Amino acid sequence: MKVPLKWLARYVELDRDAEALAKLLTAAGTEVDRIERIGSEWERLQVAEILEIERHPNADRLQLATVNLGAHTLRVVCGAPNIAVGQKVPFAPIGAVIQGQALEARPIRGVVSEGMLCAADELGLSPDHSGILVLDPSETPGRSLAGVLGDDVLELAIKPGRGDCLAVIGIAREVAALTGRSVRIPPATVTERGEPIAQGFQVRIEAPELCPRFVARLVRDVTIGQSPWWLQSLLHAADVRSINNVVDVTNFIMLEWGKPLHAYDYDYLRGQRIIVRRAAEGERLTTLDGVERILTADMVVIADAEGSIGLGGIMGGAESEVKDTTHNVLLESANFDAVTMRRTARRLGMHSEAVRRFERGVDPAITRTAADHACYWFGELAGGVAAPGALDVDYIDHTPLVIDFDVAETGRLLGKQYSDEHVSRVLGSLGCEVSQPADGDGRRRLAVTVPSWRLDLKQEADLVEEVARITGYDDLPVTMPSGDIPLVPAQPLEWTARMALEDRLRQLLRGAGFSEAITYSLVSEAANRELIVDQEELFEPPSLLTALFIEPLRLANAMSEEQAFLRTSLLPSILHVYASNRRHAGGGLKFFEIGRAYWQRLGDLPDERKILALLAAGPWLPPSWLPDGRNADFSDMRGAVEAILGEADVEASFSVAEHPSLHPGRVAAVRAGDDLLGYVGELHPLIRERLDLPPDPVLVAELDLQALADRAARQRRYQGIRRFPAVSRQLTVAVGPEVAAEQVQQAIASSGGELLTEVALADVFQLPDGRRSLSYSFTLQSDERTLTDEEANDVRDAIMAALRERLGAVQR
Amino acid sequence: MTDQLYDPSLGLQALAHVEDLAALEDWRVAYLGRKSELMQAFGALGQVAADKRRETGQLLNEAKRQLEQAYEARKDAMSRAALTAQLERERVDVTLPGRPLPRGHAHPITQVIQQISDLFRSMGFQIIEGPEVEWEHYNFTMLGIPADHPARDETDTFWLTDKMLLRTHTSPVQVRSLLHVGQPPIRVLVPGRVYRNEATDASHEAVFFQMEGLMVDDRTTMSDMMGMLSYMARGVFGQERKTRFGCDQGFPFVEPGAQMSIDCGVCQGAGCRVCSYSGWLEILGCGMVHPDVLRGVNIDPDRYTGWAFGLGVERIAMLKHGIDDIRLFQGNDLRFLRQVG
Numbered sequence A: 001m002k003v004p005l006k007w008l009a010r011y012v013e014l015d016r017d018a019e020a021l022a023k024l025l026t027a028a029g030t031e032v033d034r035i036e037r038i039g040s041e042w043e044r045l046q047v048a049e050i051l052e053i054e055r056h057p058n059a060d061r062l063q064l065a066t067v068n069l070g071a072h073t074l075r076v077v078c079g080a081p082n083i084a085v086g087q088k089v090p091f092a093p094i095g096a097v098i099q100g101q102a103l104e105a106r107p108i109r110g111v112v113s114e115g116m117l118c119a120a121d122e123l124g125l126s127p128d129h130s131g132i133l134v135l136d137p138s139e140t141p142g143r144s145l146a147g148v149l150g151d152d153v154l155e156l157a158i159k160p161g162r163g164d165c166l167a168v169i170g171i172a173r174e175v176a177a178l179t180g181r182s183v184r185i186p187p188a189t190v191t192e193r194g195e196p197i198a199q200g201f202q203v204r205i206e207a208p209e210l211c212p213r214f215v216a217r218l219v220r221d222v223t224i225g226q227s228p229w230w231l232q233s234l235l236h237a238a239d240v241r242s243i244n245n246v247v248d249v250t251n252f253i254m255l256e257w258g259k260p261l262h263a264y265d266y267d268y269l270r271g272q273r274i275i276v277r278r279a280a281e282g283e284r285l286t287t288l289d290g291v292e293r294i295l296t297a298d299m300v301v302i303a304d305a306e307g308s309i310g311l312g313g314i315m316g317g318a319e320s321e322v323k324d325t326t327h328n329v330l331l332e333s334a335n336f337d338a339v340t341m342r343r344t345a346r347r348l349g350m351h352s353e354a355v356r357r358f359e360r361g362v363d364p365a366i367t368r369t370a371a372d373h374a375c376y377w378f379g380e381l382a383g384g385v386a387a388p389g390a391l392d393v394d395y396i397d398h399t400p401l402v403i404d405f406d407v408a409e410t411g412r413l414l415g416k417q418y419s420d421e422h423v424s425r426v427l428g429s430l431g432c433e434v435s436q437p438a439d440g441d442g443r444r445r446l447a448v449t450v451p452s453w454r455l456d457l458k459q460e461a462d463l464v465e466e467v468a469r470i471t472g473y474d475d476l477p478v479t480m481p482s483g484d485i486p487l488v489p490a491q492p493l494e495w496t497a498r499m500a501l502e503d504r505l506r507q508l509l510r511g512a513g514f515s516e517a518i519t520y521s522l523v524s525e526a527a528n529r530e531l532i533v534d535q536e537e538l539f540e541p542p543s544l545l546t547a548l549f550i551e552p553l554r555l556a557n558a559m560s561e562e563q564a565f566l567r568t569s570l571l572p573s574i575l576h577v578y579a580s581n582r583r584h585a586g587g588g589l590k591f592f593e594i595g596r597a598y599w600q601r602l603g604d605l606p607d608e609r610k611i612l613a614l615l616a617a618g619p620w621l622p623p624s625w626l627p628d629g630r631n632a633d634f635s636d637m638r639g640a641v642e643a644i645l646g647e648a649d650v651e652a653s654f655s656v657a658e659h660p661s662l663h664p665g666r667v668a669a670v671r672a673g674d675d676l677l678g679y680v681g682e683l684h685p686l687i688r689e690r691l692d693l694p695p696d697p698v699l700v701a702e703l704d705l706q707a708l709a710d711r712a713a714r715q716r717r718y719q720g721i722r723r724f725p726a727v728s729r730q731l732t733v734a735v736g737p738e739v740a741a742e743q744v745q746q747a748i749a750s751s752g753g754e755l756l757t758e759v760a761l762a763d764v765f766q767l768p769d770g771r772r773s774l775s776y777s778f779t780l781q782s783d784e785r786t787l788t789d790e791e792a793n794d795v796r797d798a799i800m801a802a803l804r805e806r807l808g809a810v811q812r
Numbered sequence B: 001m002t003d004q005l006y007d008p009s010l011g012l013q014a015l016a017h018v019e020d021l022a023a024l025e026d027w028r029v030a031y032l033g034r035k036s037e038l039m040q041a042f043g044a045l046g047q048v049a050a051d052k053r054r055e056t057g058q059l060l061n062e063a064k065r066q067l068e069q070a071y072e073a074r075k076d077a078m079s080r081a082a083l084t085a086q087l088e089r090e091r092v093d094v095t096l097p098g099r100p101l102p103r104g105h106a107h108p109i110t111q112v113i114q115q116i117s118d119l120f121r122s123m124g125f126q127i128i129e130g131p132e133v134e135w136e137h138y139n140f141t142m143l144g145i146p147a148d149h150p151a152r153d154e155t156d157t158f159w160l161t162d163k164m165l166l167r168t169h170t171s172p173v174q175v176r177s178l179l180h181v182g183q184p185p186i187r188v189l190v191p192g193r194v195y196r197n198e199a200t201d202a203s204h205e206a207v208f209f210q211m212e213g214l215m216v217d218d219r220t221t222m223s224d225m226m227g228m229l230s231y232m233a234r235g236v237f238g239q240e241r242k243t244r245f246g247c248d249q250g251f252p253f254v255e256p257g258a259q260m261s262i263d264c265g266v267c268q269g270a271g272c273r274v275c276s277y278s279g280w281l282e283i284l285g286c287g288m289v290h291p292d293v294l295r296g297v298n299i300d301p302d303r304y305t306g307w308a309f310g311l312g313v314e315r316i317a318m319l320k321h322g323i324d325d326i327r328l329f330q331g332n333d334l335r336f337l338r339q340v341g
């Protein structure tokens, strides 16, 4: 909503400049986004008086005007036909900037022009280029043009609840309340003549639930033409296109009062009547933009005796519109149901300034007033004469809302208790009627009658806001919350545990050189597909190993194909982070992300899994001049995952697994018992090529954070420190290639007995015959005695026997 | 010979010429060893006349003490010199860079969330989460924005079905937490991702992070809200920052509604490009929970009051670090993360 201050000043006295006004309005909730300065570029422009007009010696269509600028006279060449001696017009001297260009002293058809007379478009006031702008005859020659026509325009962001502020008068009411002034509404004196409208014409509302009030007025003998420049520039400043004087008046009233109107060519209306009804299902109507619309039964149409002539509140029909040949105008001022307006406009894609107002609610009390004001201007600007009276079909209950207001609510909600007098004064300044009910029961209650235009004031809290915002929030004290700290958890406890784990893992990973990434959760359709080596569906239940096969949720109204799906895995995201950084960063890259993946569920919100994704590629350690530049490999990433499991306090095992994006020989599932916690692996070389990544191995892992948190040991108990010395033993075995290290480890753990306190894998190497050699070192300790060599050797032998028996291991 | 007195000066003179540990050992054997002249003199003490024996013994002891002392002093000096030489050999160029410990970078979004969470935790707030994919009912209707209300136009929404959407704010978690707890008091803080279906540019993202705070109690007021939010602003931006509250009628789920601004840290309130020459930066929207929202979760608005706020995490981080493009946050360029993480 744009409000030129000169327009605003017609309704309320302005006692401060645009900035101060903007601050005041913004603090009170009517946000001023911008102040536009009309005339800020007119630095050297002046008012000129035309003294003499001669014909141009060399051009029929040009004239030479001698103009008085107060101190001196100049001669200019002018092509506009509308100039006349005695007129006061805008004048731009040589050097002045007009429409972004400096005027030069150039001969025009042989005569040098010493400046230029300006039309409205050249001044940026309106698009009108039909002639030189003619100023008020009382203006003084030589006066700066900015002083005459300059203005400041407030650009306001009106919130949905404040439909009343989509009107200059509405803003005037705000200003009046904030500055302690009163609003002046200019009277509308309508000259009436001829036969009353009620003689012969009828209005009938058949759908009062969609259109509860319809006022019609008839204006005869209008002359359609251009609006005067002041109206054009007001509309232009408010971003409304000028059409002709009659349509411009209806828009002017809409901007002034917030009440949309519609003008029909009276002589087109068939059968002397207007019927407001529901559209028939499938009914067709060509609106004045020339588009044929197909209507539904929940829309409201305006019809004459023979058929529909307009889509109520939205747009008139093409045939009944006001045109150059129109002589008589039937003016509609109606109220429409807000939801109906909104639905119709949305369905047909016909948003307009009128719809904006109707869907927010229009003051039901000004339907007639707005029509009268329009009739006044039809008389002033189009020579029309109103027919006596109006047709006013009104189903609205105009009983005002009275709110029983306990003034103590100001204290309870705001923290500062305002007095009856203060509250009454503030609410009174906003147009409320405030009275103390006669039967005062000792409580300080006020009966507040809400003005018809404040459809947003419904209950006490609304009145508290009015008191606070007009008084100013600065008036409130600043305190700290007191009261009991809530003890009841506000979300499931396991979520809280998981969030705490997330914070700890962030610390851990940062300390291990991983940088945190936060990526878009919306991805393209290709995101998953391009990470699958073989397009072979896995019909397993959804898990981190199969997440790339889960059908992603699709947005119904995505902005772009790039962000049309909710991701099912963080793997595409973290690979993208790597790929984009790889372009400019050398050395090792290590990233993690803690984010959500979204797995569809039938008929319910999706399963939002909180996932930790890790990626490392290139040198594992930070670059330096020291020789540590080894590339990250599977063991590095597995080590990181083990550290995470340790931080989470989860006992987990690693086993051979399959993942569609990973190297088939270098991927492990991480499980606690039977529950999958996640995976760790190396990116498949084909995927690496597909993504155009460098040849360094790319290590990745994904872990389900909720599963990790749920599996954490709840409580740790102190076990005591064994006081007797520890003994260590070594054992080196050879096992076949099919035996996994994890199996050996498990066999050792289960056969070692209670003296075995620690097992560490000390060395691994490949034997020429295909077998592998694994060296373990054991720590043995008793909490009762010092172990003898024999006891220690017995444990080692028992372990060796178990390995031989279960895994075919041979001692080396 | 027995008459002749032992003279240690010869040995002391010889010691002056000893240059290394091997020579020192030779010297020790020669002058203090079993076969040295001194030791032999001790051995011959029995043959000294009884009346002179005591005196001779004292002289010999004195000579031995002198030689031993000189020997120890010499040895000390030599090993100190050897150590000095060793330390000199071990000298490194201390100006060379160290072997780096791995160090990753924190994401600025996380940092802001953690910092604000800590401030609220200290006031008894619980940090909670909620779903990003929401029912329309929680995201709009229960917050006083029914279907066909123009306020729905204020936020461009991503829809999945006609009932399911991507939450446009963290406010639905308010409703969920109130339903979870049942009855006040409640103090929660909700960080999380939100979605707006709008074109991205340097100051707009379709996917970004918000933090929502909510307190409901039988005696909390707008003044408390202003106090708590000012405490937060000073905690995040510095103790010297000033805050200011103005009316905001744009949030249907609060009444009265407000927005908080801080004085611009770039120009100290004088007005600059960052603050659009106003001296103030708007950082969050807030207000008293609308009575209809409380009624919707079966809390009696005549008995309890509540306040809530919502802020954009990226906006806070941008102001804190002087970041001029919101798209950097989810771009994850290490050159960016290194500077602000």
Ligand SMILES: [Zn+2]
Pocket: B264, B265, B266, B267, B268, B269, B270, B271, B272, B273, B274, B275, B276, B277, B279, B280
């Ligand atoms: Zn500034």
